[in-house]
Amino acid sequence: MCGIVGLLVRNPKLRDSIGELMMPMLIGMTERGPDSAGMAMFTAPVAADARKFSLYSGATDFNWTKLGHDFEKHLSIKAKIEPKENHAVLTTTLEPATVKMWLKEHYPQLHLLSVGQLMDIYKDVGTPQQVADRYDFKNFKGTHLVGHTRMATESAVTPAHAHPFTAGEDWCLVHNGSLSNANSLRRKLQKEGIEFETDNDTEAACRFLQWRMREGDDLKTALNHGFEELDGFYTLLMGTSTELALVRDPYGCKPAIIAEHDDYVAIASEFRSLAHLPDIKNAKVFEPSPKEMYVWKL
Amino acid sequence: METLKFDLDTKPLREVNQFLHGDAGSLNGKKVVIENPNGAHNVAVGLKAEVDVTIKGHAGYYAAGMNQIAKVTIEGSAGSGVAENMMSGVVHVKGFASNAAGATANGGLLIIDGDAGLRTGIAMKGVDIVVGGSVGSFSAFMAQAGNFVILGDAGEGLGDSIYEAKLFVRGKVKSLGADCEEKTMNAEDKQILADLLKKSGHADVSPDSFKQYGSARTLYHFHVDNAGAY
Numbered sequence: 001m002c003g004i005v006g007l008l009v010r011n012p013k014l015r016d017s018i019g020e021l022m023m024p025m026l027i028g029m030t031e032r033g034p035d036s037a038g039m040a041m042f043t044a045p046v047a048a049d050a051r052k053f054s055l056y057s058g059a060t061d062f063n064w065t066k067l068g069h070d071f072e073k074h075l076s077i078k079a080k081i082e083p084k085e086n087h088a089v090l091t092t093t094l095e096p097a098t099v100k101m102w103l104k105e106h107y108p109q110l111h112l113l114s115v116g117q118l119m120d121i122y123k124d125v126g127t128p129q130q131v132a133d134r135y136d137f138k139n140f141k142g143t144h145l146v147g148h149t150r151m152a153t154e155s156a157v158t159p160a161h162a163h164p165f166t167a168g169e170d171w172c173l174v175h176n177g178s179l180s181n182a183n184s185l186r187r188k189l190q191k192e193g194i195e196f197e198t199d200n201d202t203e204a205a206c207r208f209l210q211w212r213m214r215e216g217d218d219l220k221t222a223l224n225h226g227f228e229e230l231d232g233f234y235t236l237l238m239g240t241s242t243e244l245a246l247v248r249d250p251y252g253c254k255p256a257i258i259a260e261h262d263d264y265v266a267i268a269s270e271f272r273s274l275a276h277l278p279d280i281k282n283a284k285v286f287e288p289s290p291k292e293m294y295v296w297k298l
Numbered sequence: 299m300e301t302l303k304f305d306l307d308t309k310p311l312r313e314v315n316q317f318l319h320g321d322a323g324s325l326n327g328k329k330v331v332i333e334n335p336n337g338a339h340n341v342a343v344g345l346k347a348e349v350d351v352t353i354k355g356h357a358g359y360y361a362a363g364m365n366q367i368a369k370v371t372i373e374g375s376a377g378s379g380v381a382e383n384m385m386s387g388v389v390h391v392k393g394f395a396s397n398a399a400g401a402t403a404n405g406g407l408l409i410i411d412g413d414a415g416l417r418t419g420i421a422m423k424g425v426d427i428v429v430g431g432s433v434g435s436f437s438a439f440m441a442q443a444g445n446f447v448i449l450g451d452a453g454e455g456l457g458d459s460i461y462e463a464k465l466f467v468r469g470k471v472k473s474l475g476a477d478c479e480e481k482t483m484n485a486e487d488k489q490i491l492a493d494l495l496k497k498s499g500h501a502d503v504s505p506d507s508f509k510q511y512g513s514a515r516t517l518y519h520f521h522v523d524n525a526g527a528y
Binding site for chain 2: 251252255270271272273274275276285286287289290
């Protein structure tokens with residue numbers, strides 16, 4: 001099992017309370033995923049020449065201020081560091097490749113969770129409530145988000161194995177289901193030069209889409225290739241800078257339910273995560289068909 | 299008729315279900331309204347009294363599962379496995395139903411006004427199912443007995459490995475499963491269909507607009523000509 005939630009707020013007036021609207025959605029998926037939780041939040045963009053790097057340290061006593069100072073000193077460039085417990089968002093105008101190389105050299109123990117102009121990622125082990133409290137999910141402000149509650153069935157319970165996963169700037173994916181050919185996919189993709197961080201099956205699906213898009217596929221074509229090559233059950237929810245996208249496997253093994261309203265689009269594994277949303281009675285509530293791609297734009 | 303109201307916002311579901319599992323004598327003829335189901339699982343499961351239950355909203359998984367005698371109306375949609383293994387009575391979903399609606403049900407009538415998901419009526423064993431909309435793929439998989447009326451379309455693999463259930467489809471069938479074939483509707487079948495349409499609020503729909511499907515009975519026994527397929 002696992003729970004997925006997605007929320008895209010169409011009414012600009014509600015965007016400052018997206019975190020509050022989302023909280024009962026995530027908590028509603030606790031029984032489906034009590035061991036870890038994660039959230040990708042799309043905020044207002046940083047300056048056009050800058051990028052945000054979501055970092056995870058493992059240890060709660062990590063000295064983020066020192067990292068910020070070291071970064072500015074070594075690279076002679078300004079950087080902003082915003083710590084939240086064992087996560088931090090580093091904002092700088094330096095090229096991602098250089099940032100990655102510097103992090104690898106000076107802070108090899110850190111995980112780089114995401115890179116982008118809008119997206120921040122927080123993920124950790126614990127119940128959805130614990131993880132949400134730790135990173136103050138309820139005060140998130142932004143346009144759209146992708147969240148996940150995990151019940152691990154095939155790989156370890158660690159923050160790195162939690163969802164969302166990323167496959168490019170401002171691009172993330174969460175997954176409910178399991179893949180039986182994750183190992184062979186991983187071996188195939190590693191030969192193509194795709195790097196992996198974990199042995200997680202969702203990461204294999206994510207890297208598969210990353211590889212297809214690197215080869216020139218748009219998301220729809222990449223997902224069509226996915227139908228051929230991903231062997232298993234999946235509901236995949238993806239977030240990009242301007243949209244949410246959803247797809248279910250051809251056998252509809254894993255659930256999803258959608259509420260479309262003038263003010264928002266909400267997606268969850270089950271209706272109980274949507275029941276509290278404002279004016280839900282007047283939303284169009286439906287189940288997405290298997291093997292069909294659904295996209296909602298801002 | 300006496301009407302009792304339960305609000306799942308304030309009353310634990312277990313207490314509501316325990317009340318509904320009370321002595322049949324005291325429940326018979328009662329009307330029960332369950333408010334704010336908000337997608338909760340297992341609402342009104344295992345009923346076995348002549349009670350009329352209305353669920354005012356969307357129900358979660360397994361709503362009205364194992365139903366006997368009771369009438370359960372869900373005013374919203376139903377999650378996976380609505381009326382699974384129903385024995386008798388009526389379950390009426392006014393919205394859509396998710397996967398495996400009416401799975402393995404032995405008897406009674408399941409009415410779904412909207413669409414139903416994949417594997418609707420899987421392994422049905424005698425229930426009557428009427429779906430006002432369309433059904434997903436692999437519906438009536440290994441259906442053994444009962445009647446299944448679909449006013450809309452059916453997905454892939456309808457009636458795969460079917461035994462003796464009767465399937466009536468008004469719309470398009472994307473594909474038939476193994477050993478499922480179109481049948482000629484005889485007068486008796488037409489009467490069954492007409493009765494079910496009437497009972498499920500579709501009296502205005504002509505039985506003549508349906509095609510009937512059933513088992514070709516080639517998979518009943520091992521046949522040496524099929525050995526290569528194993």
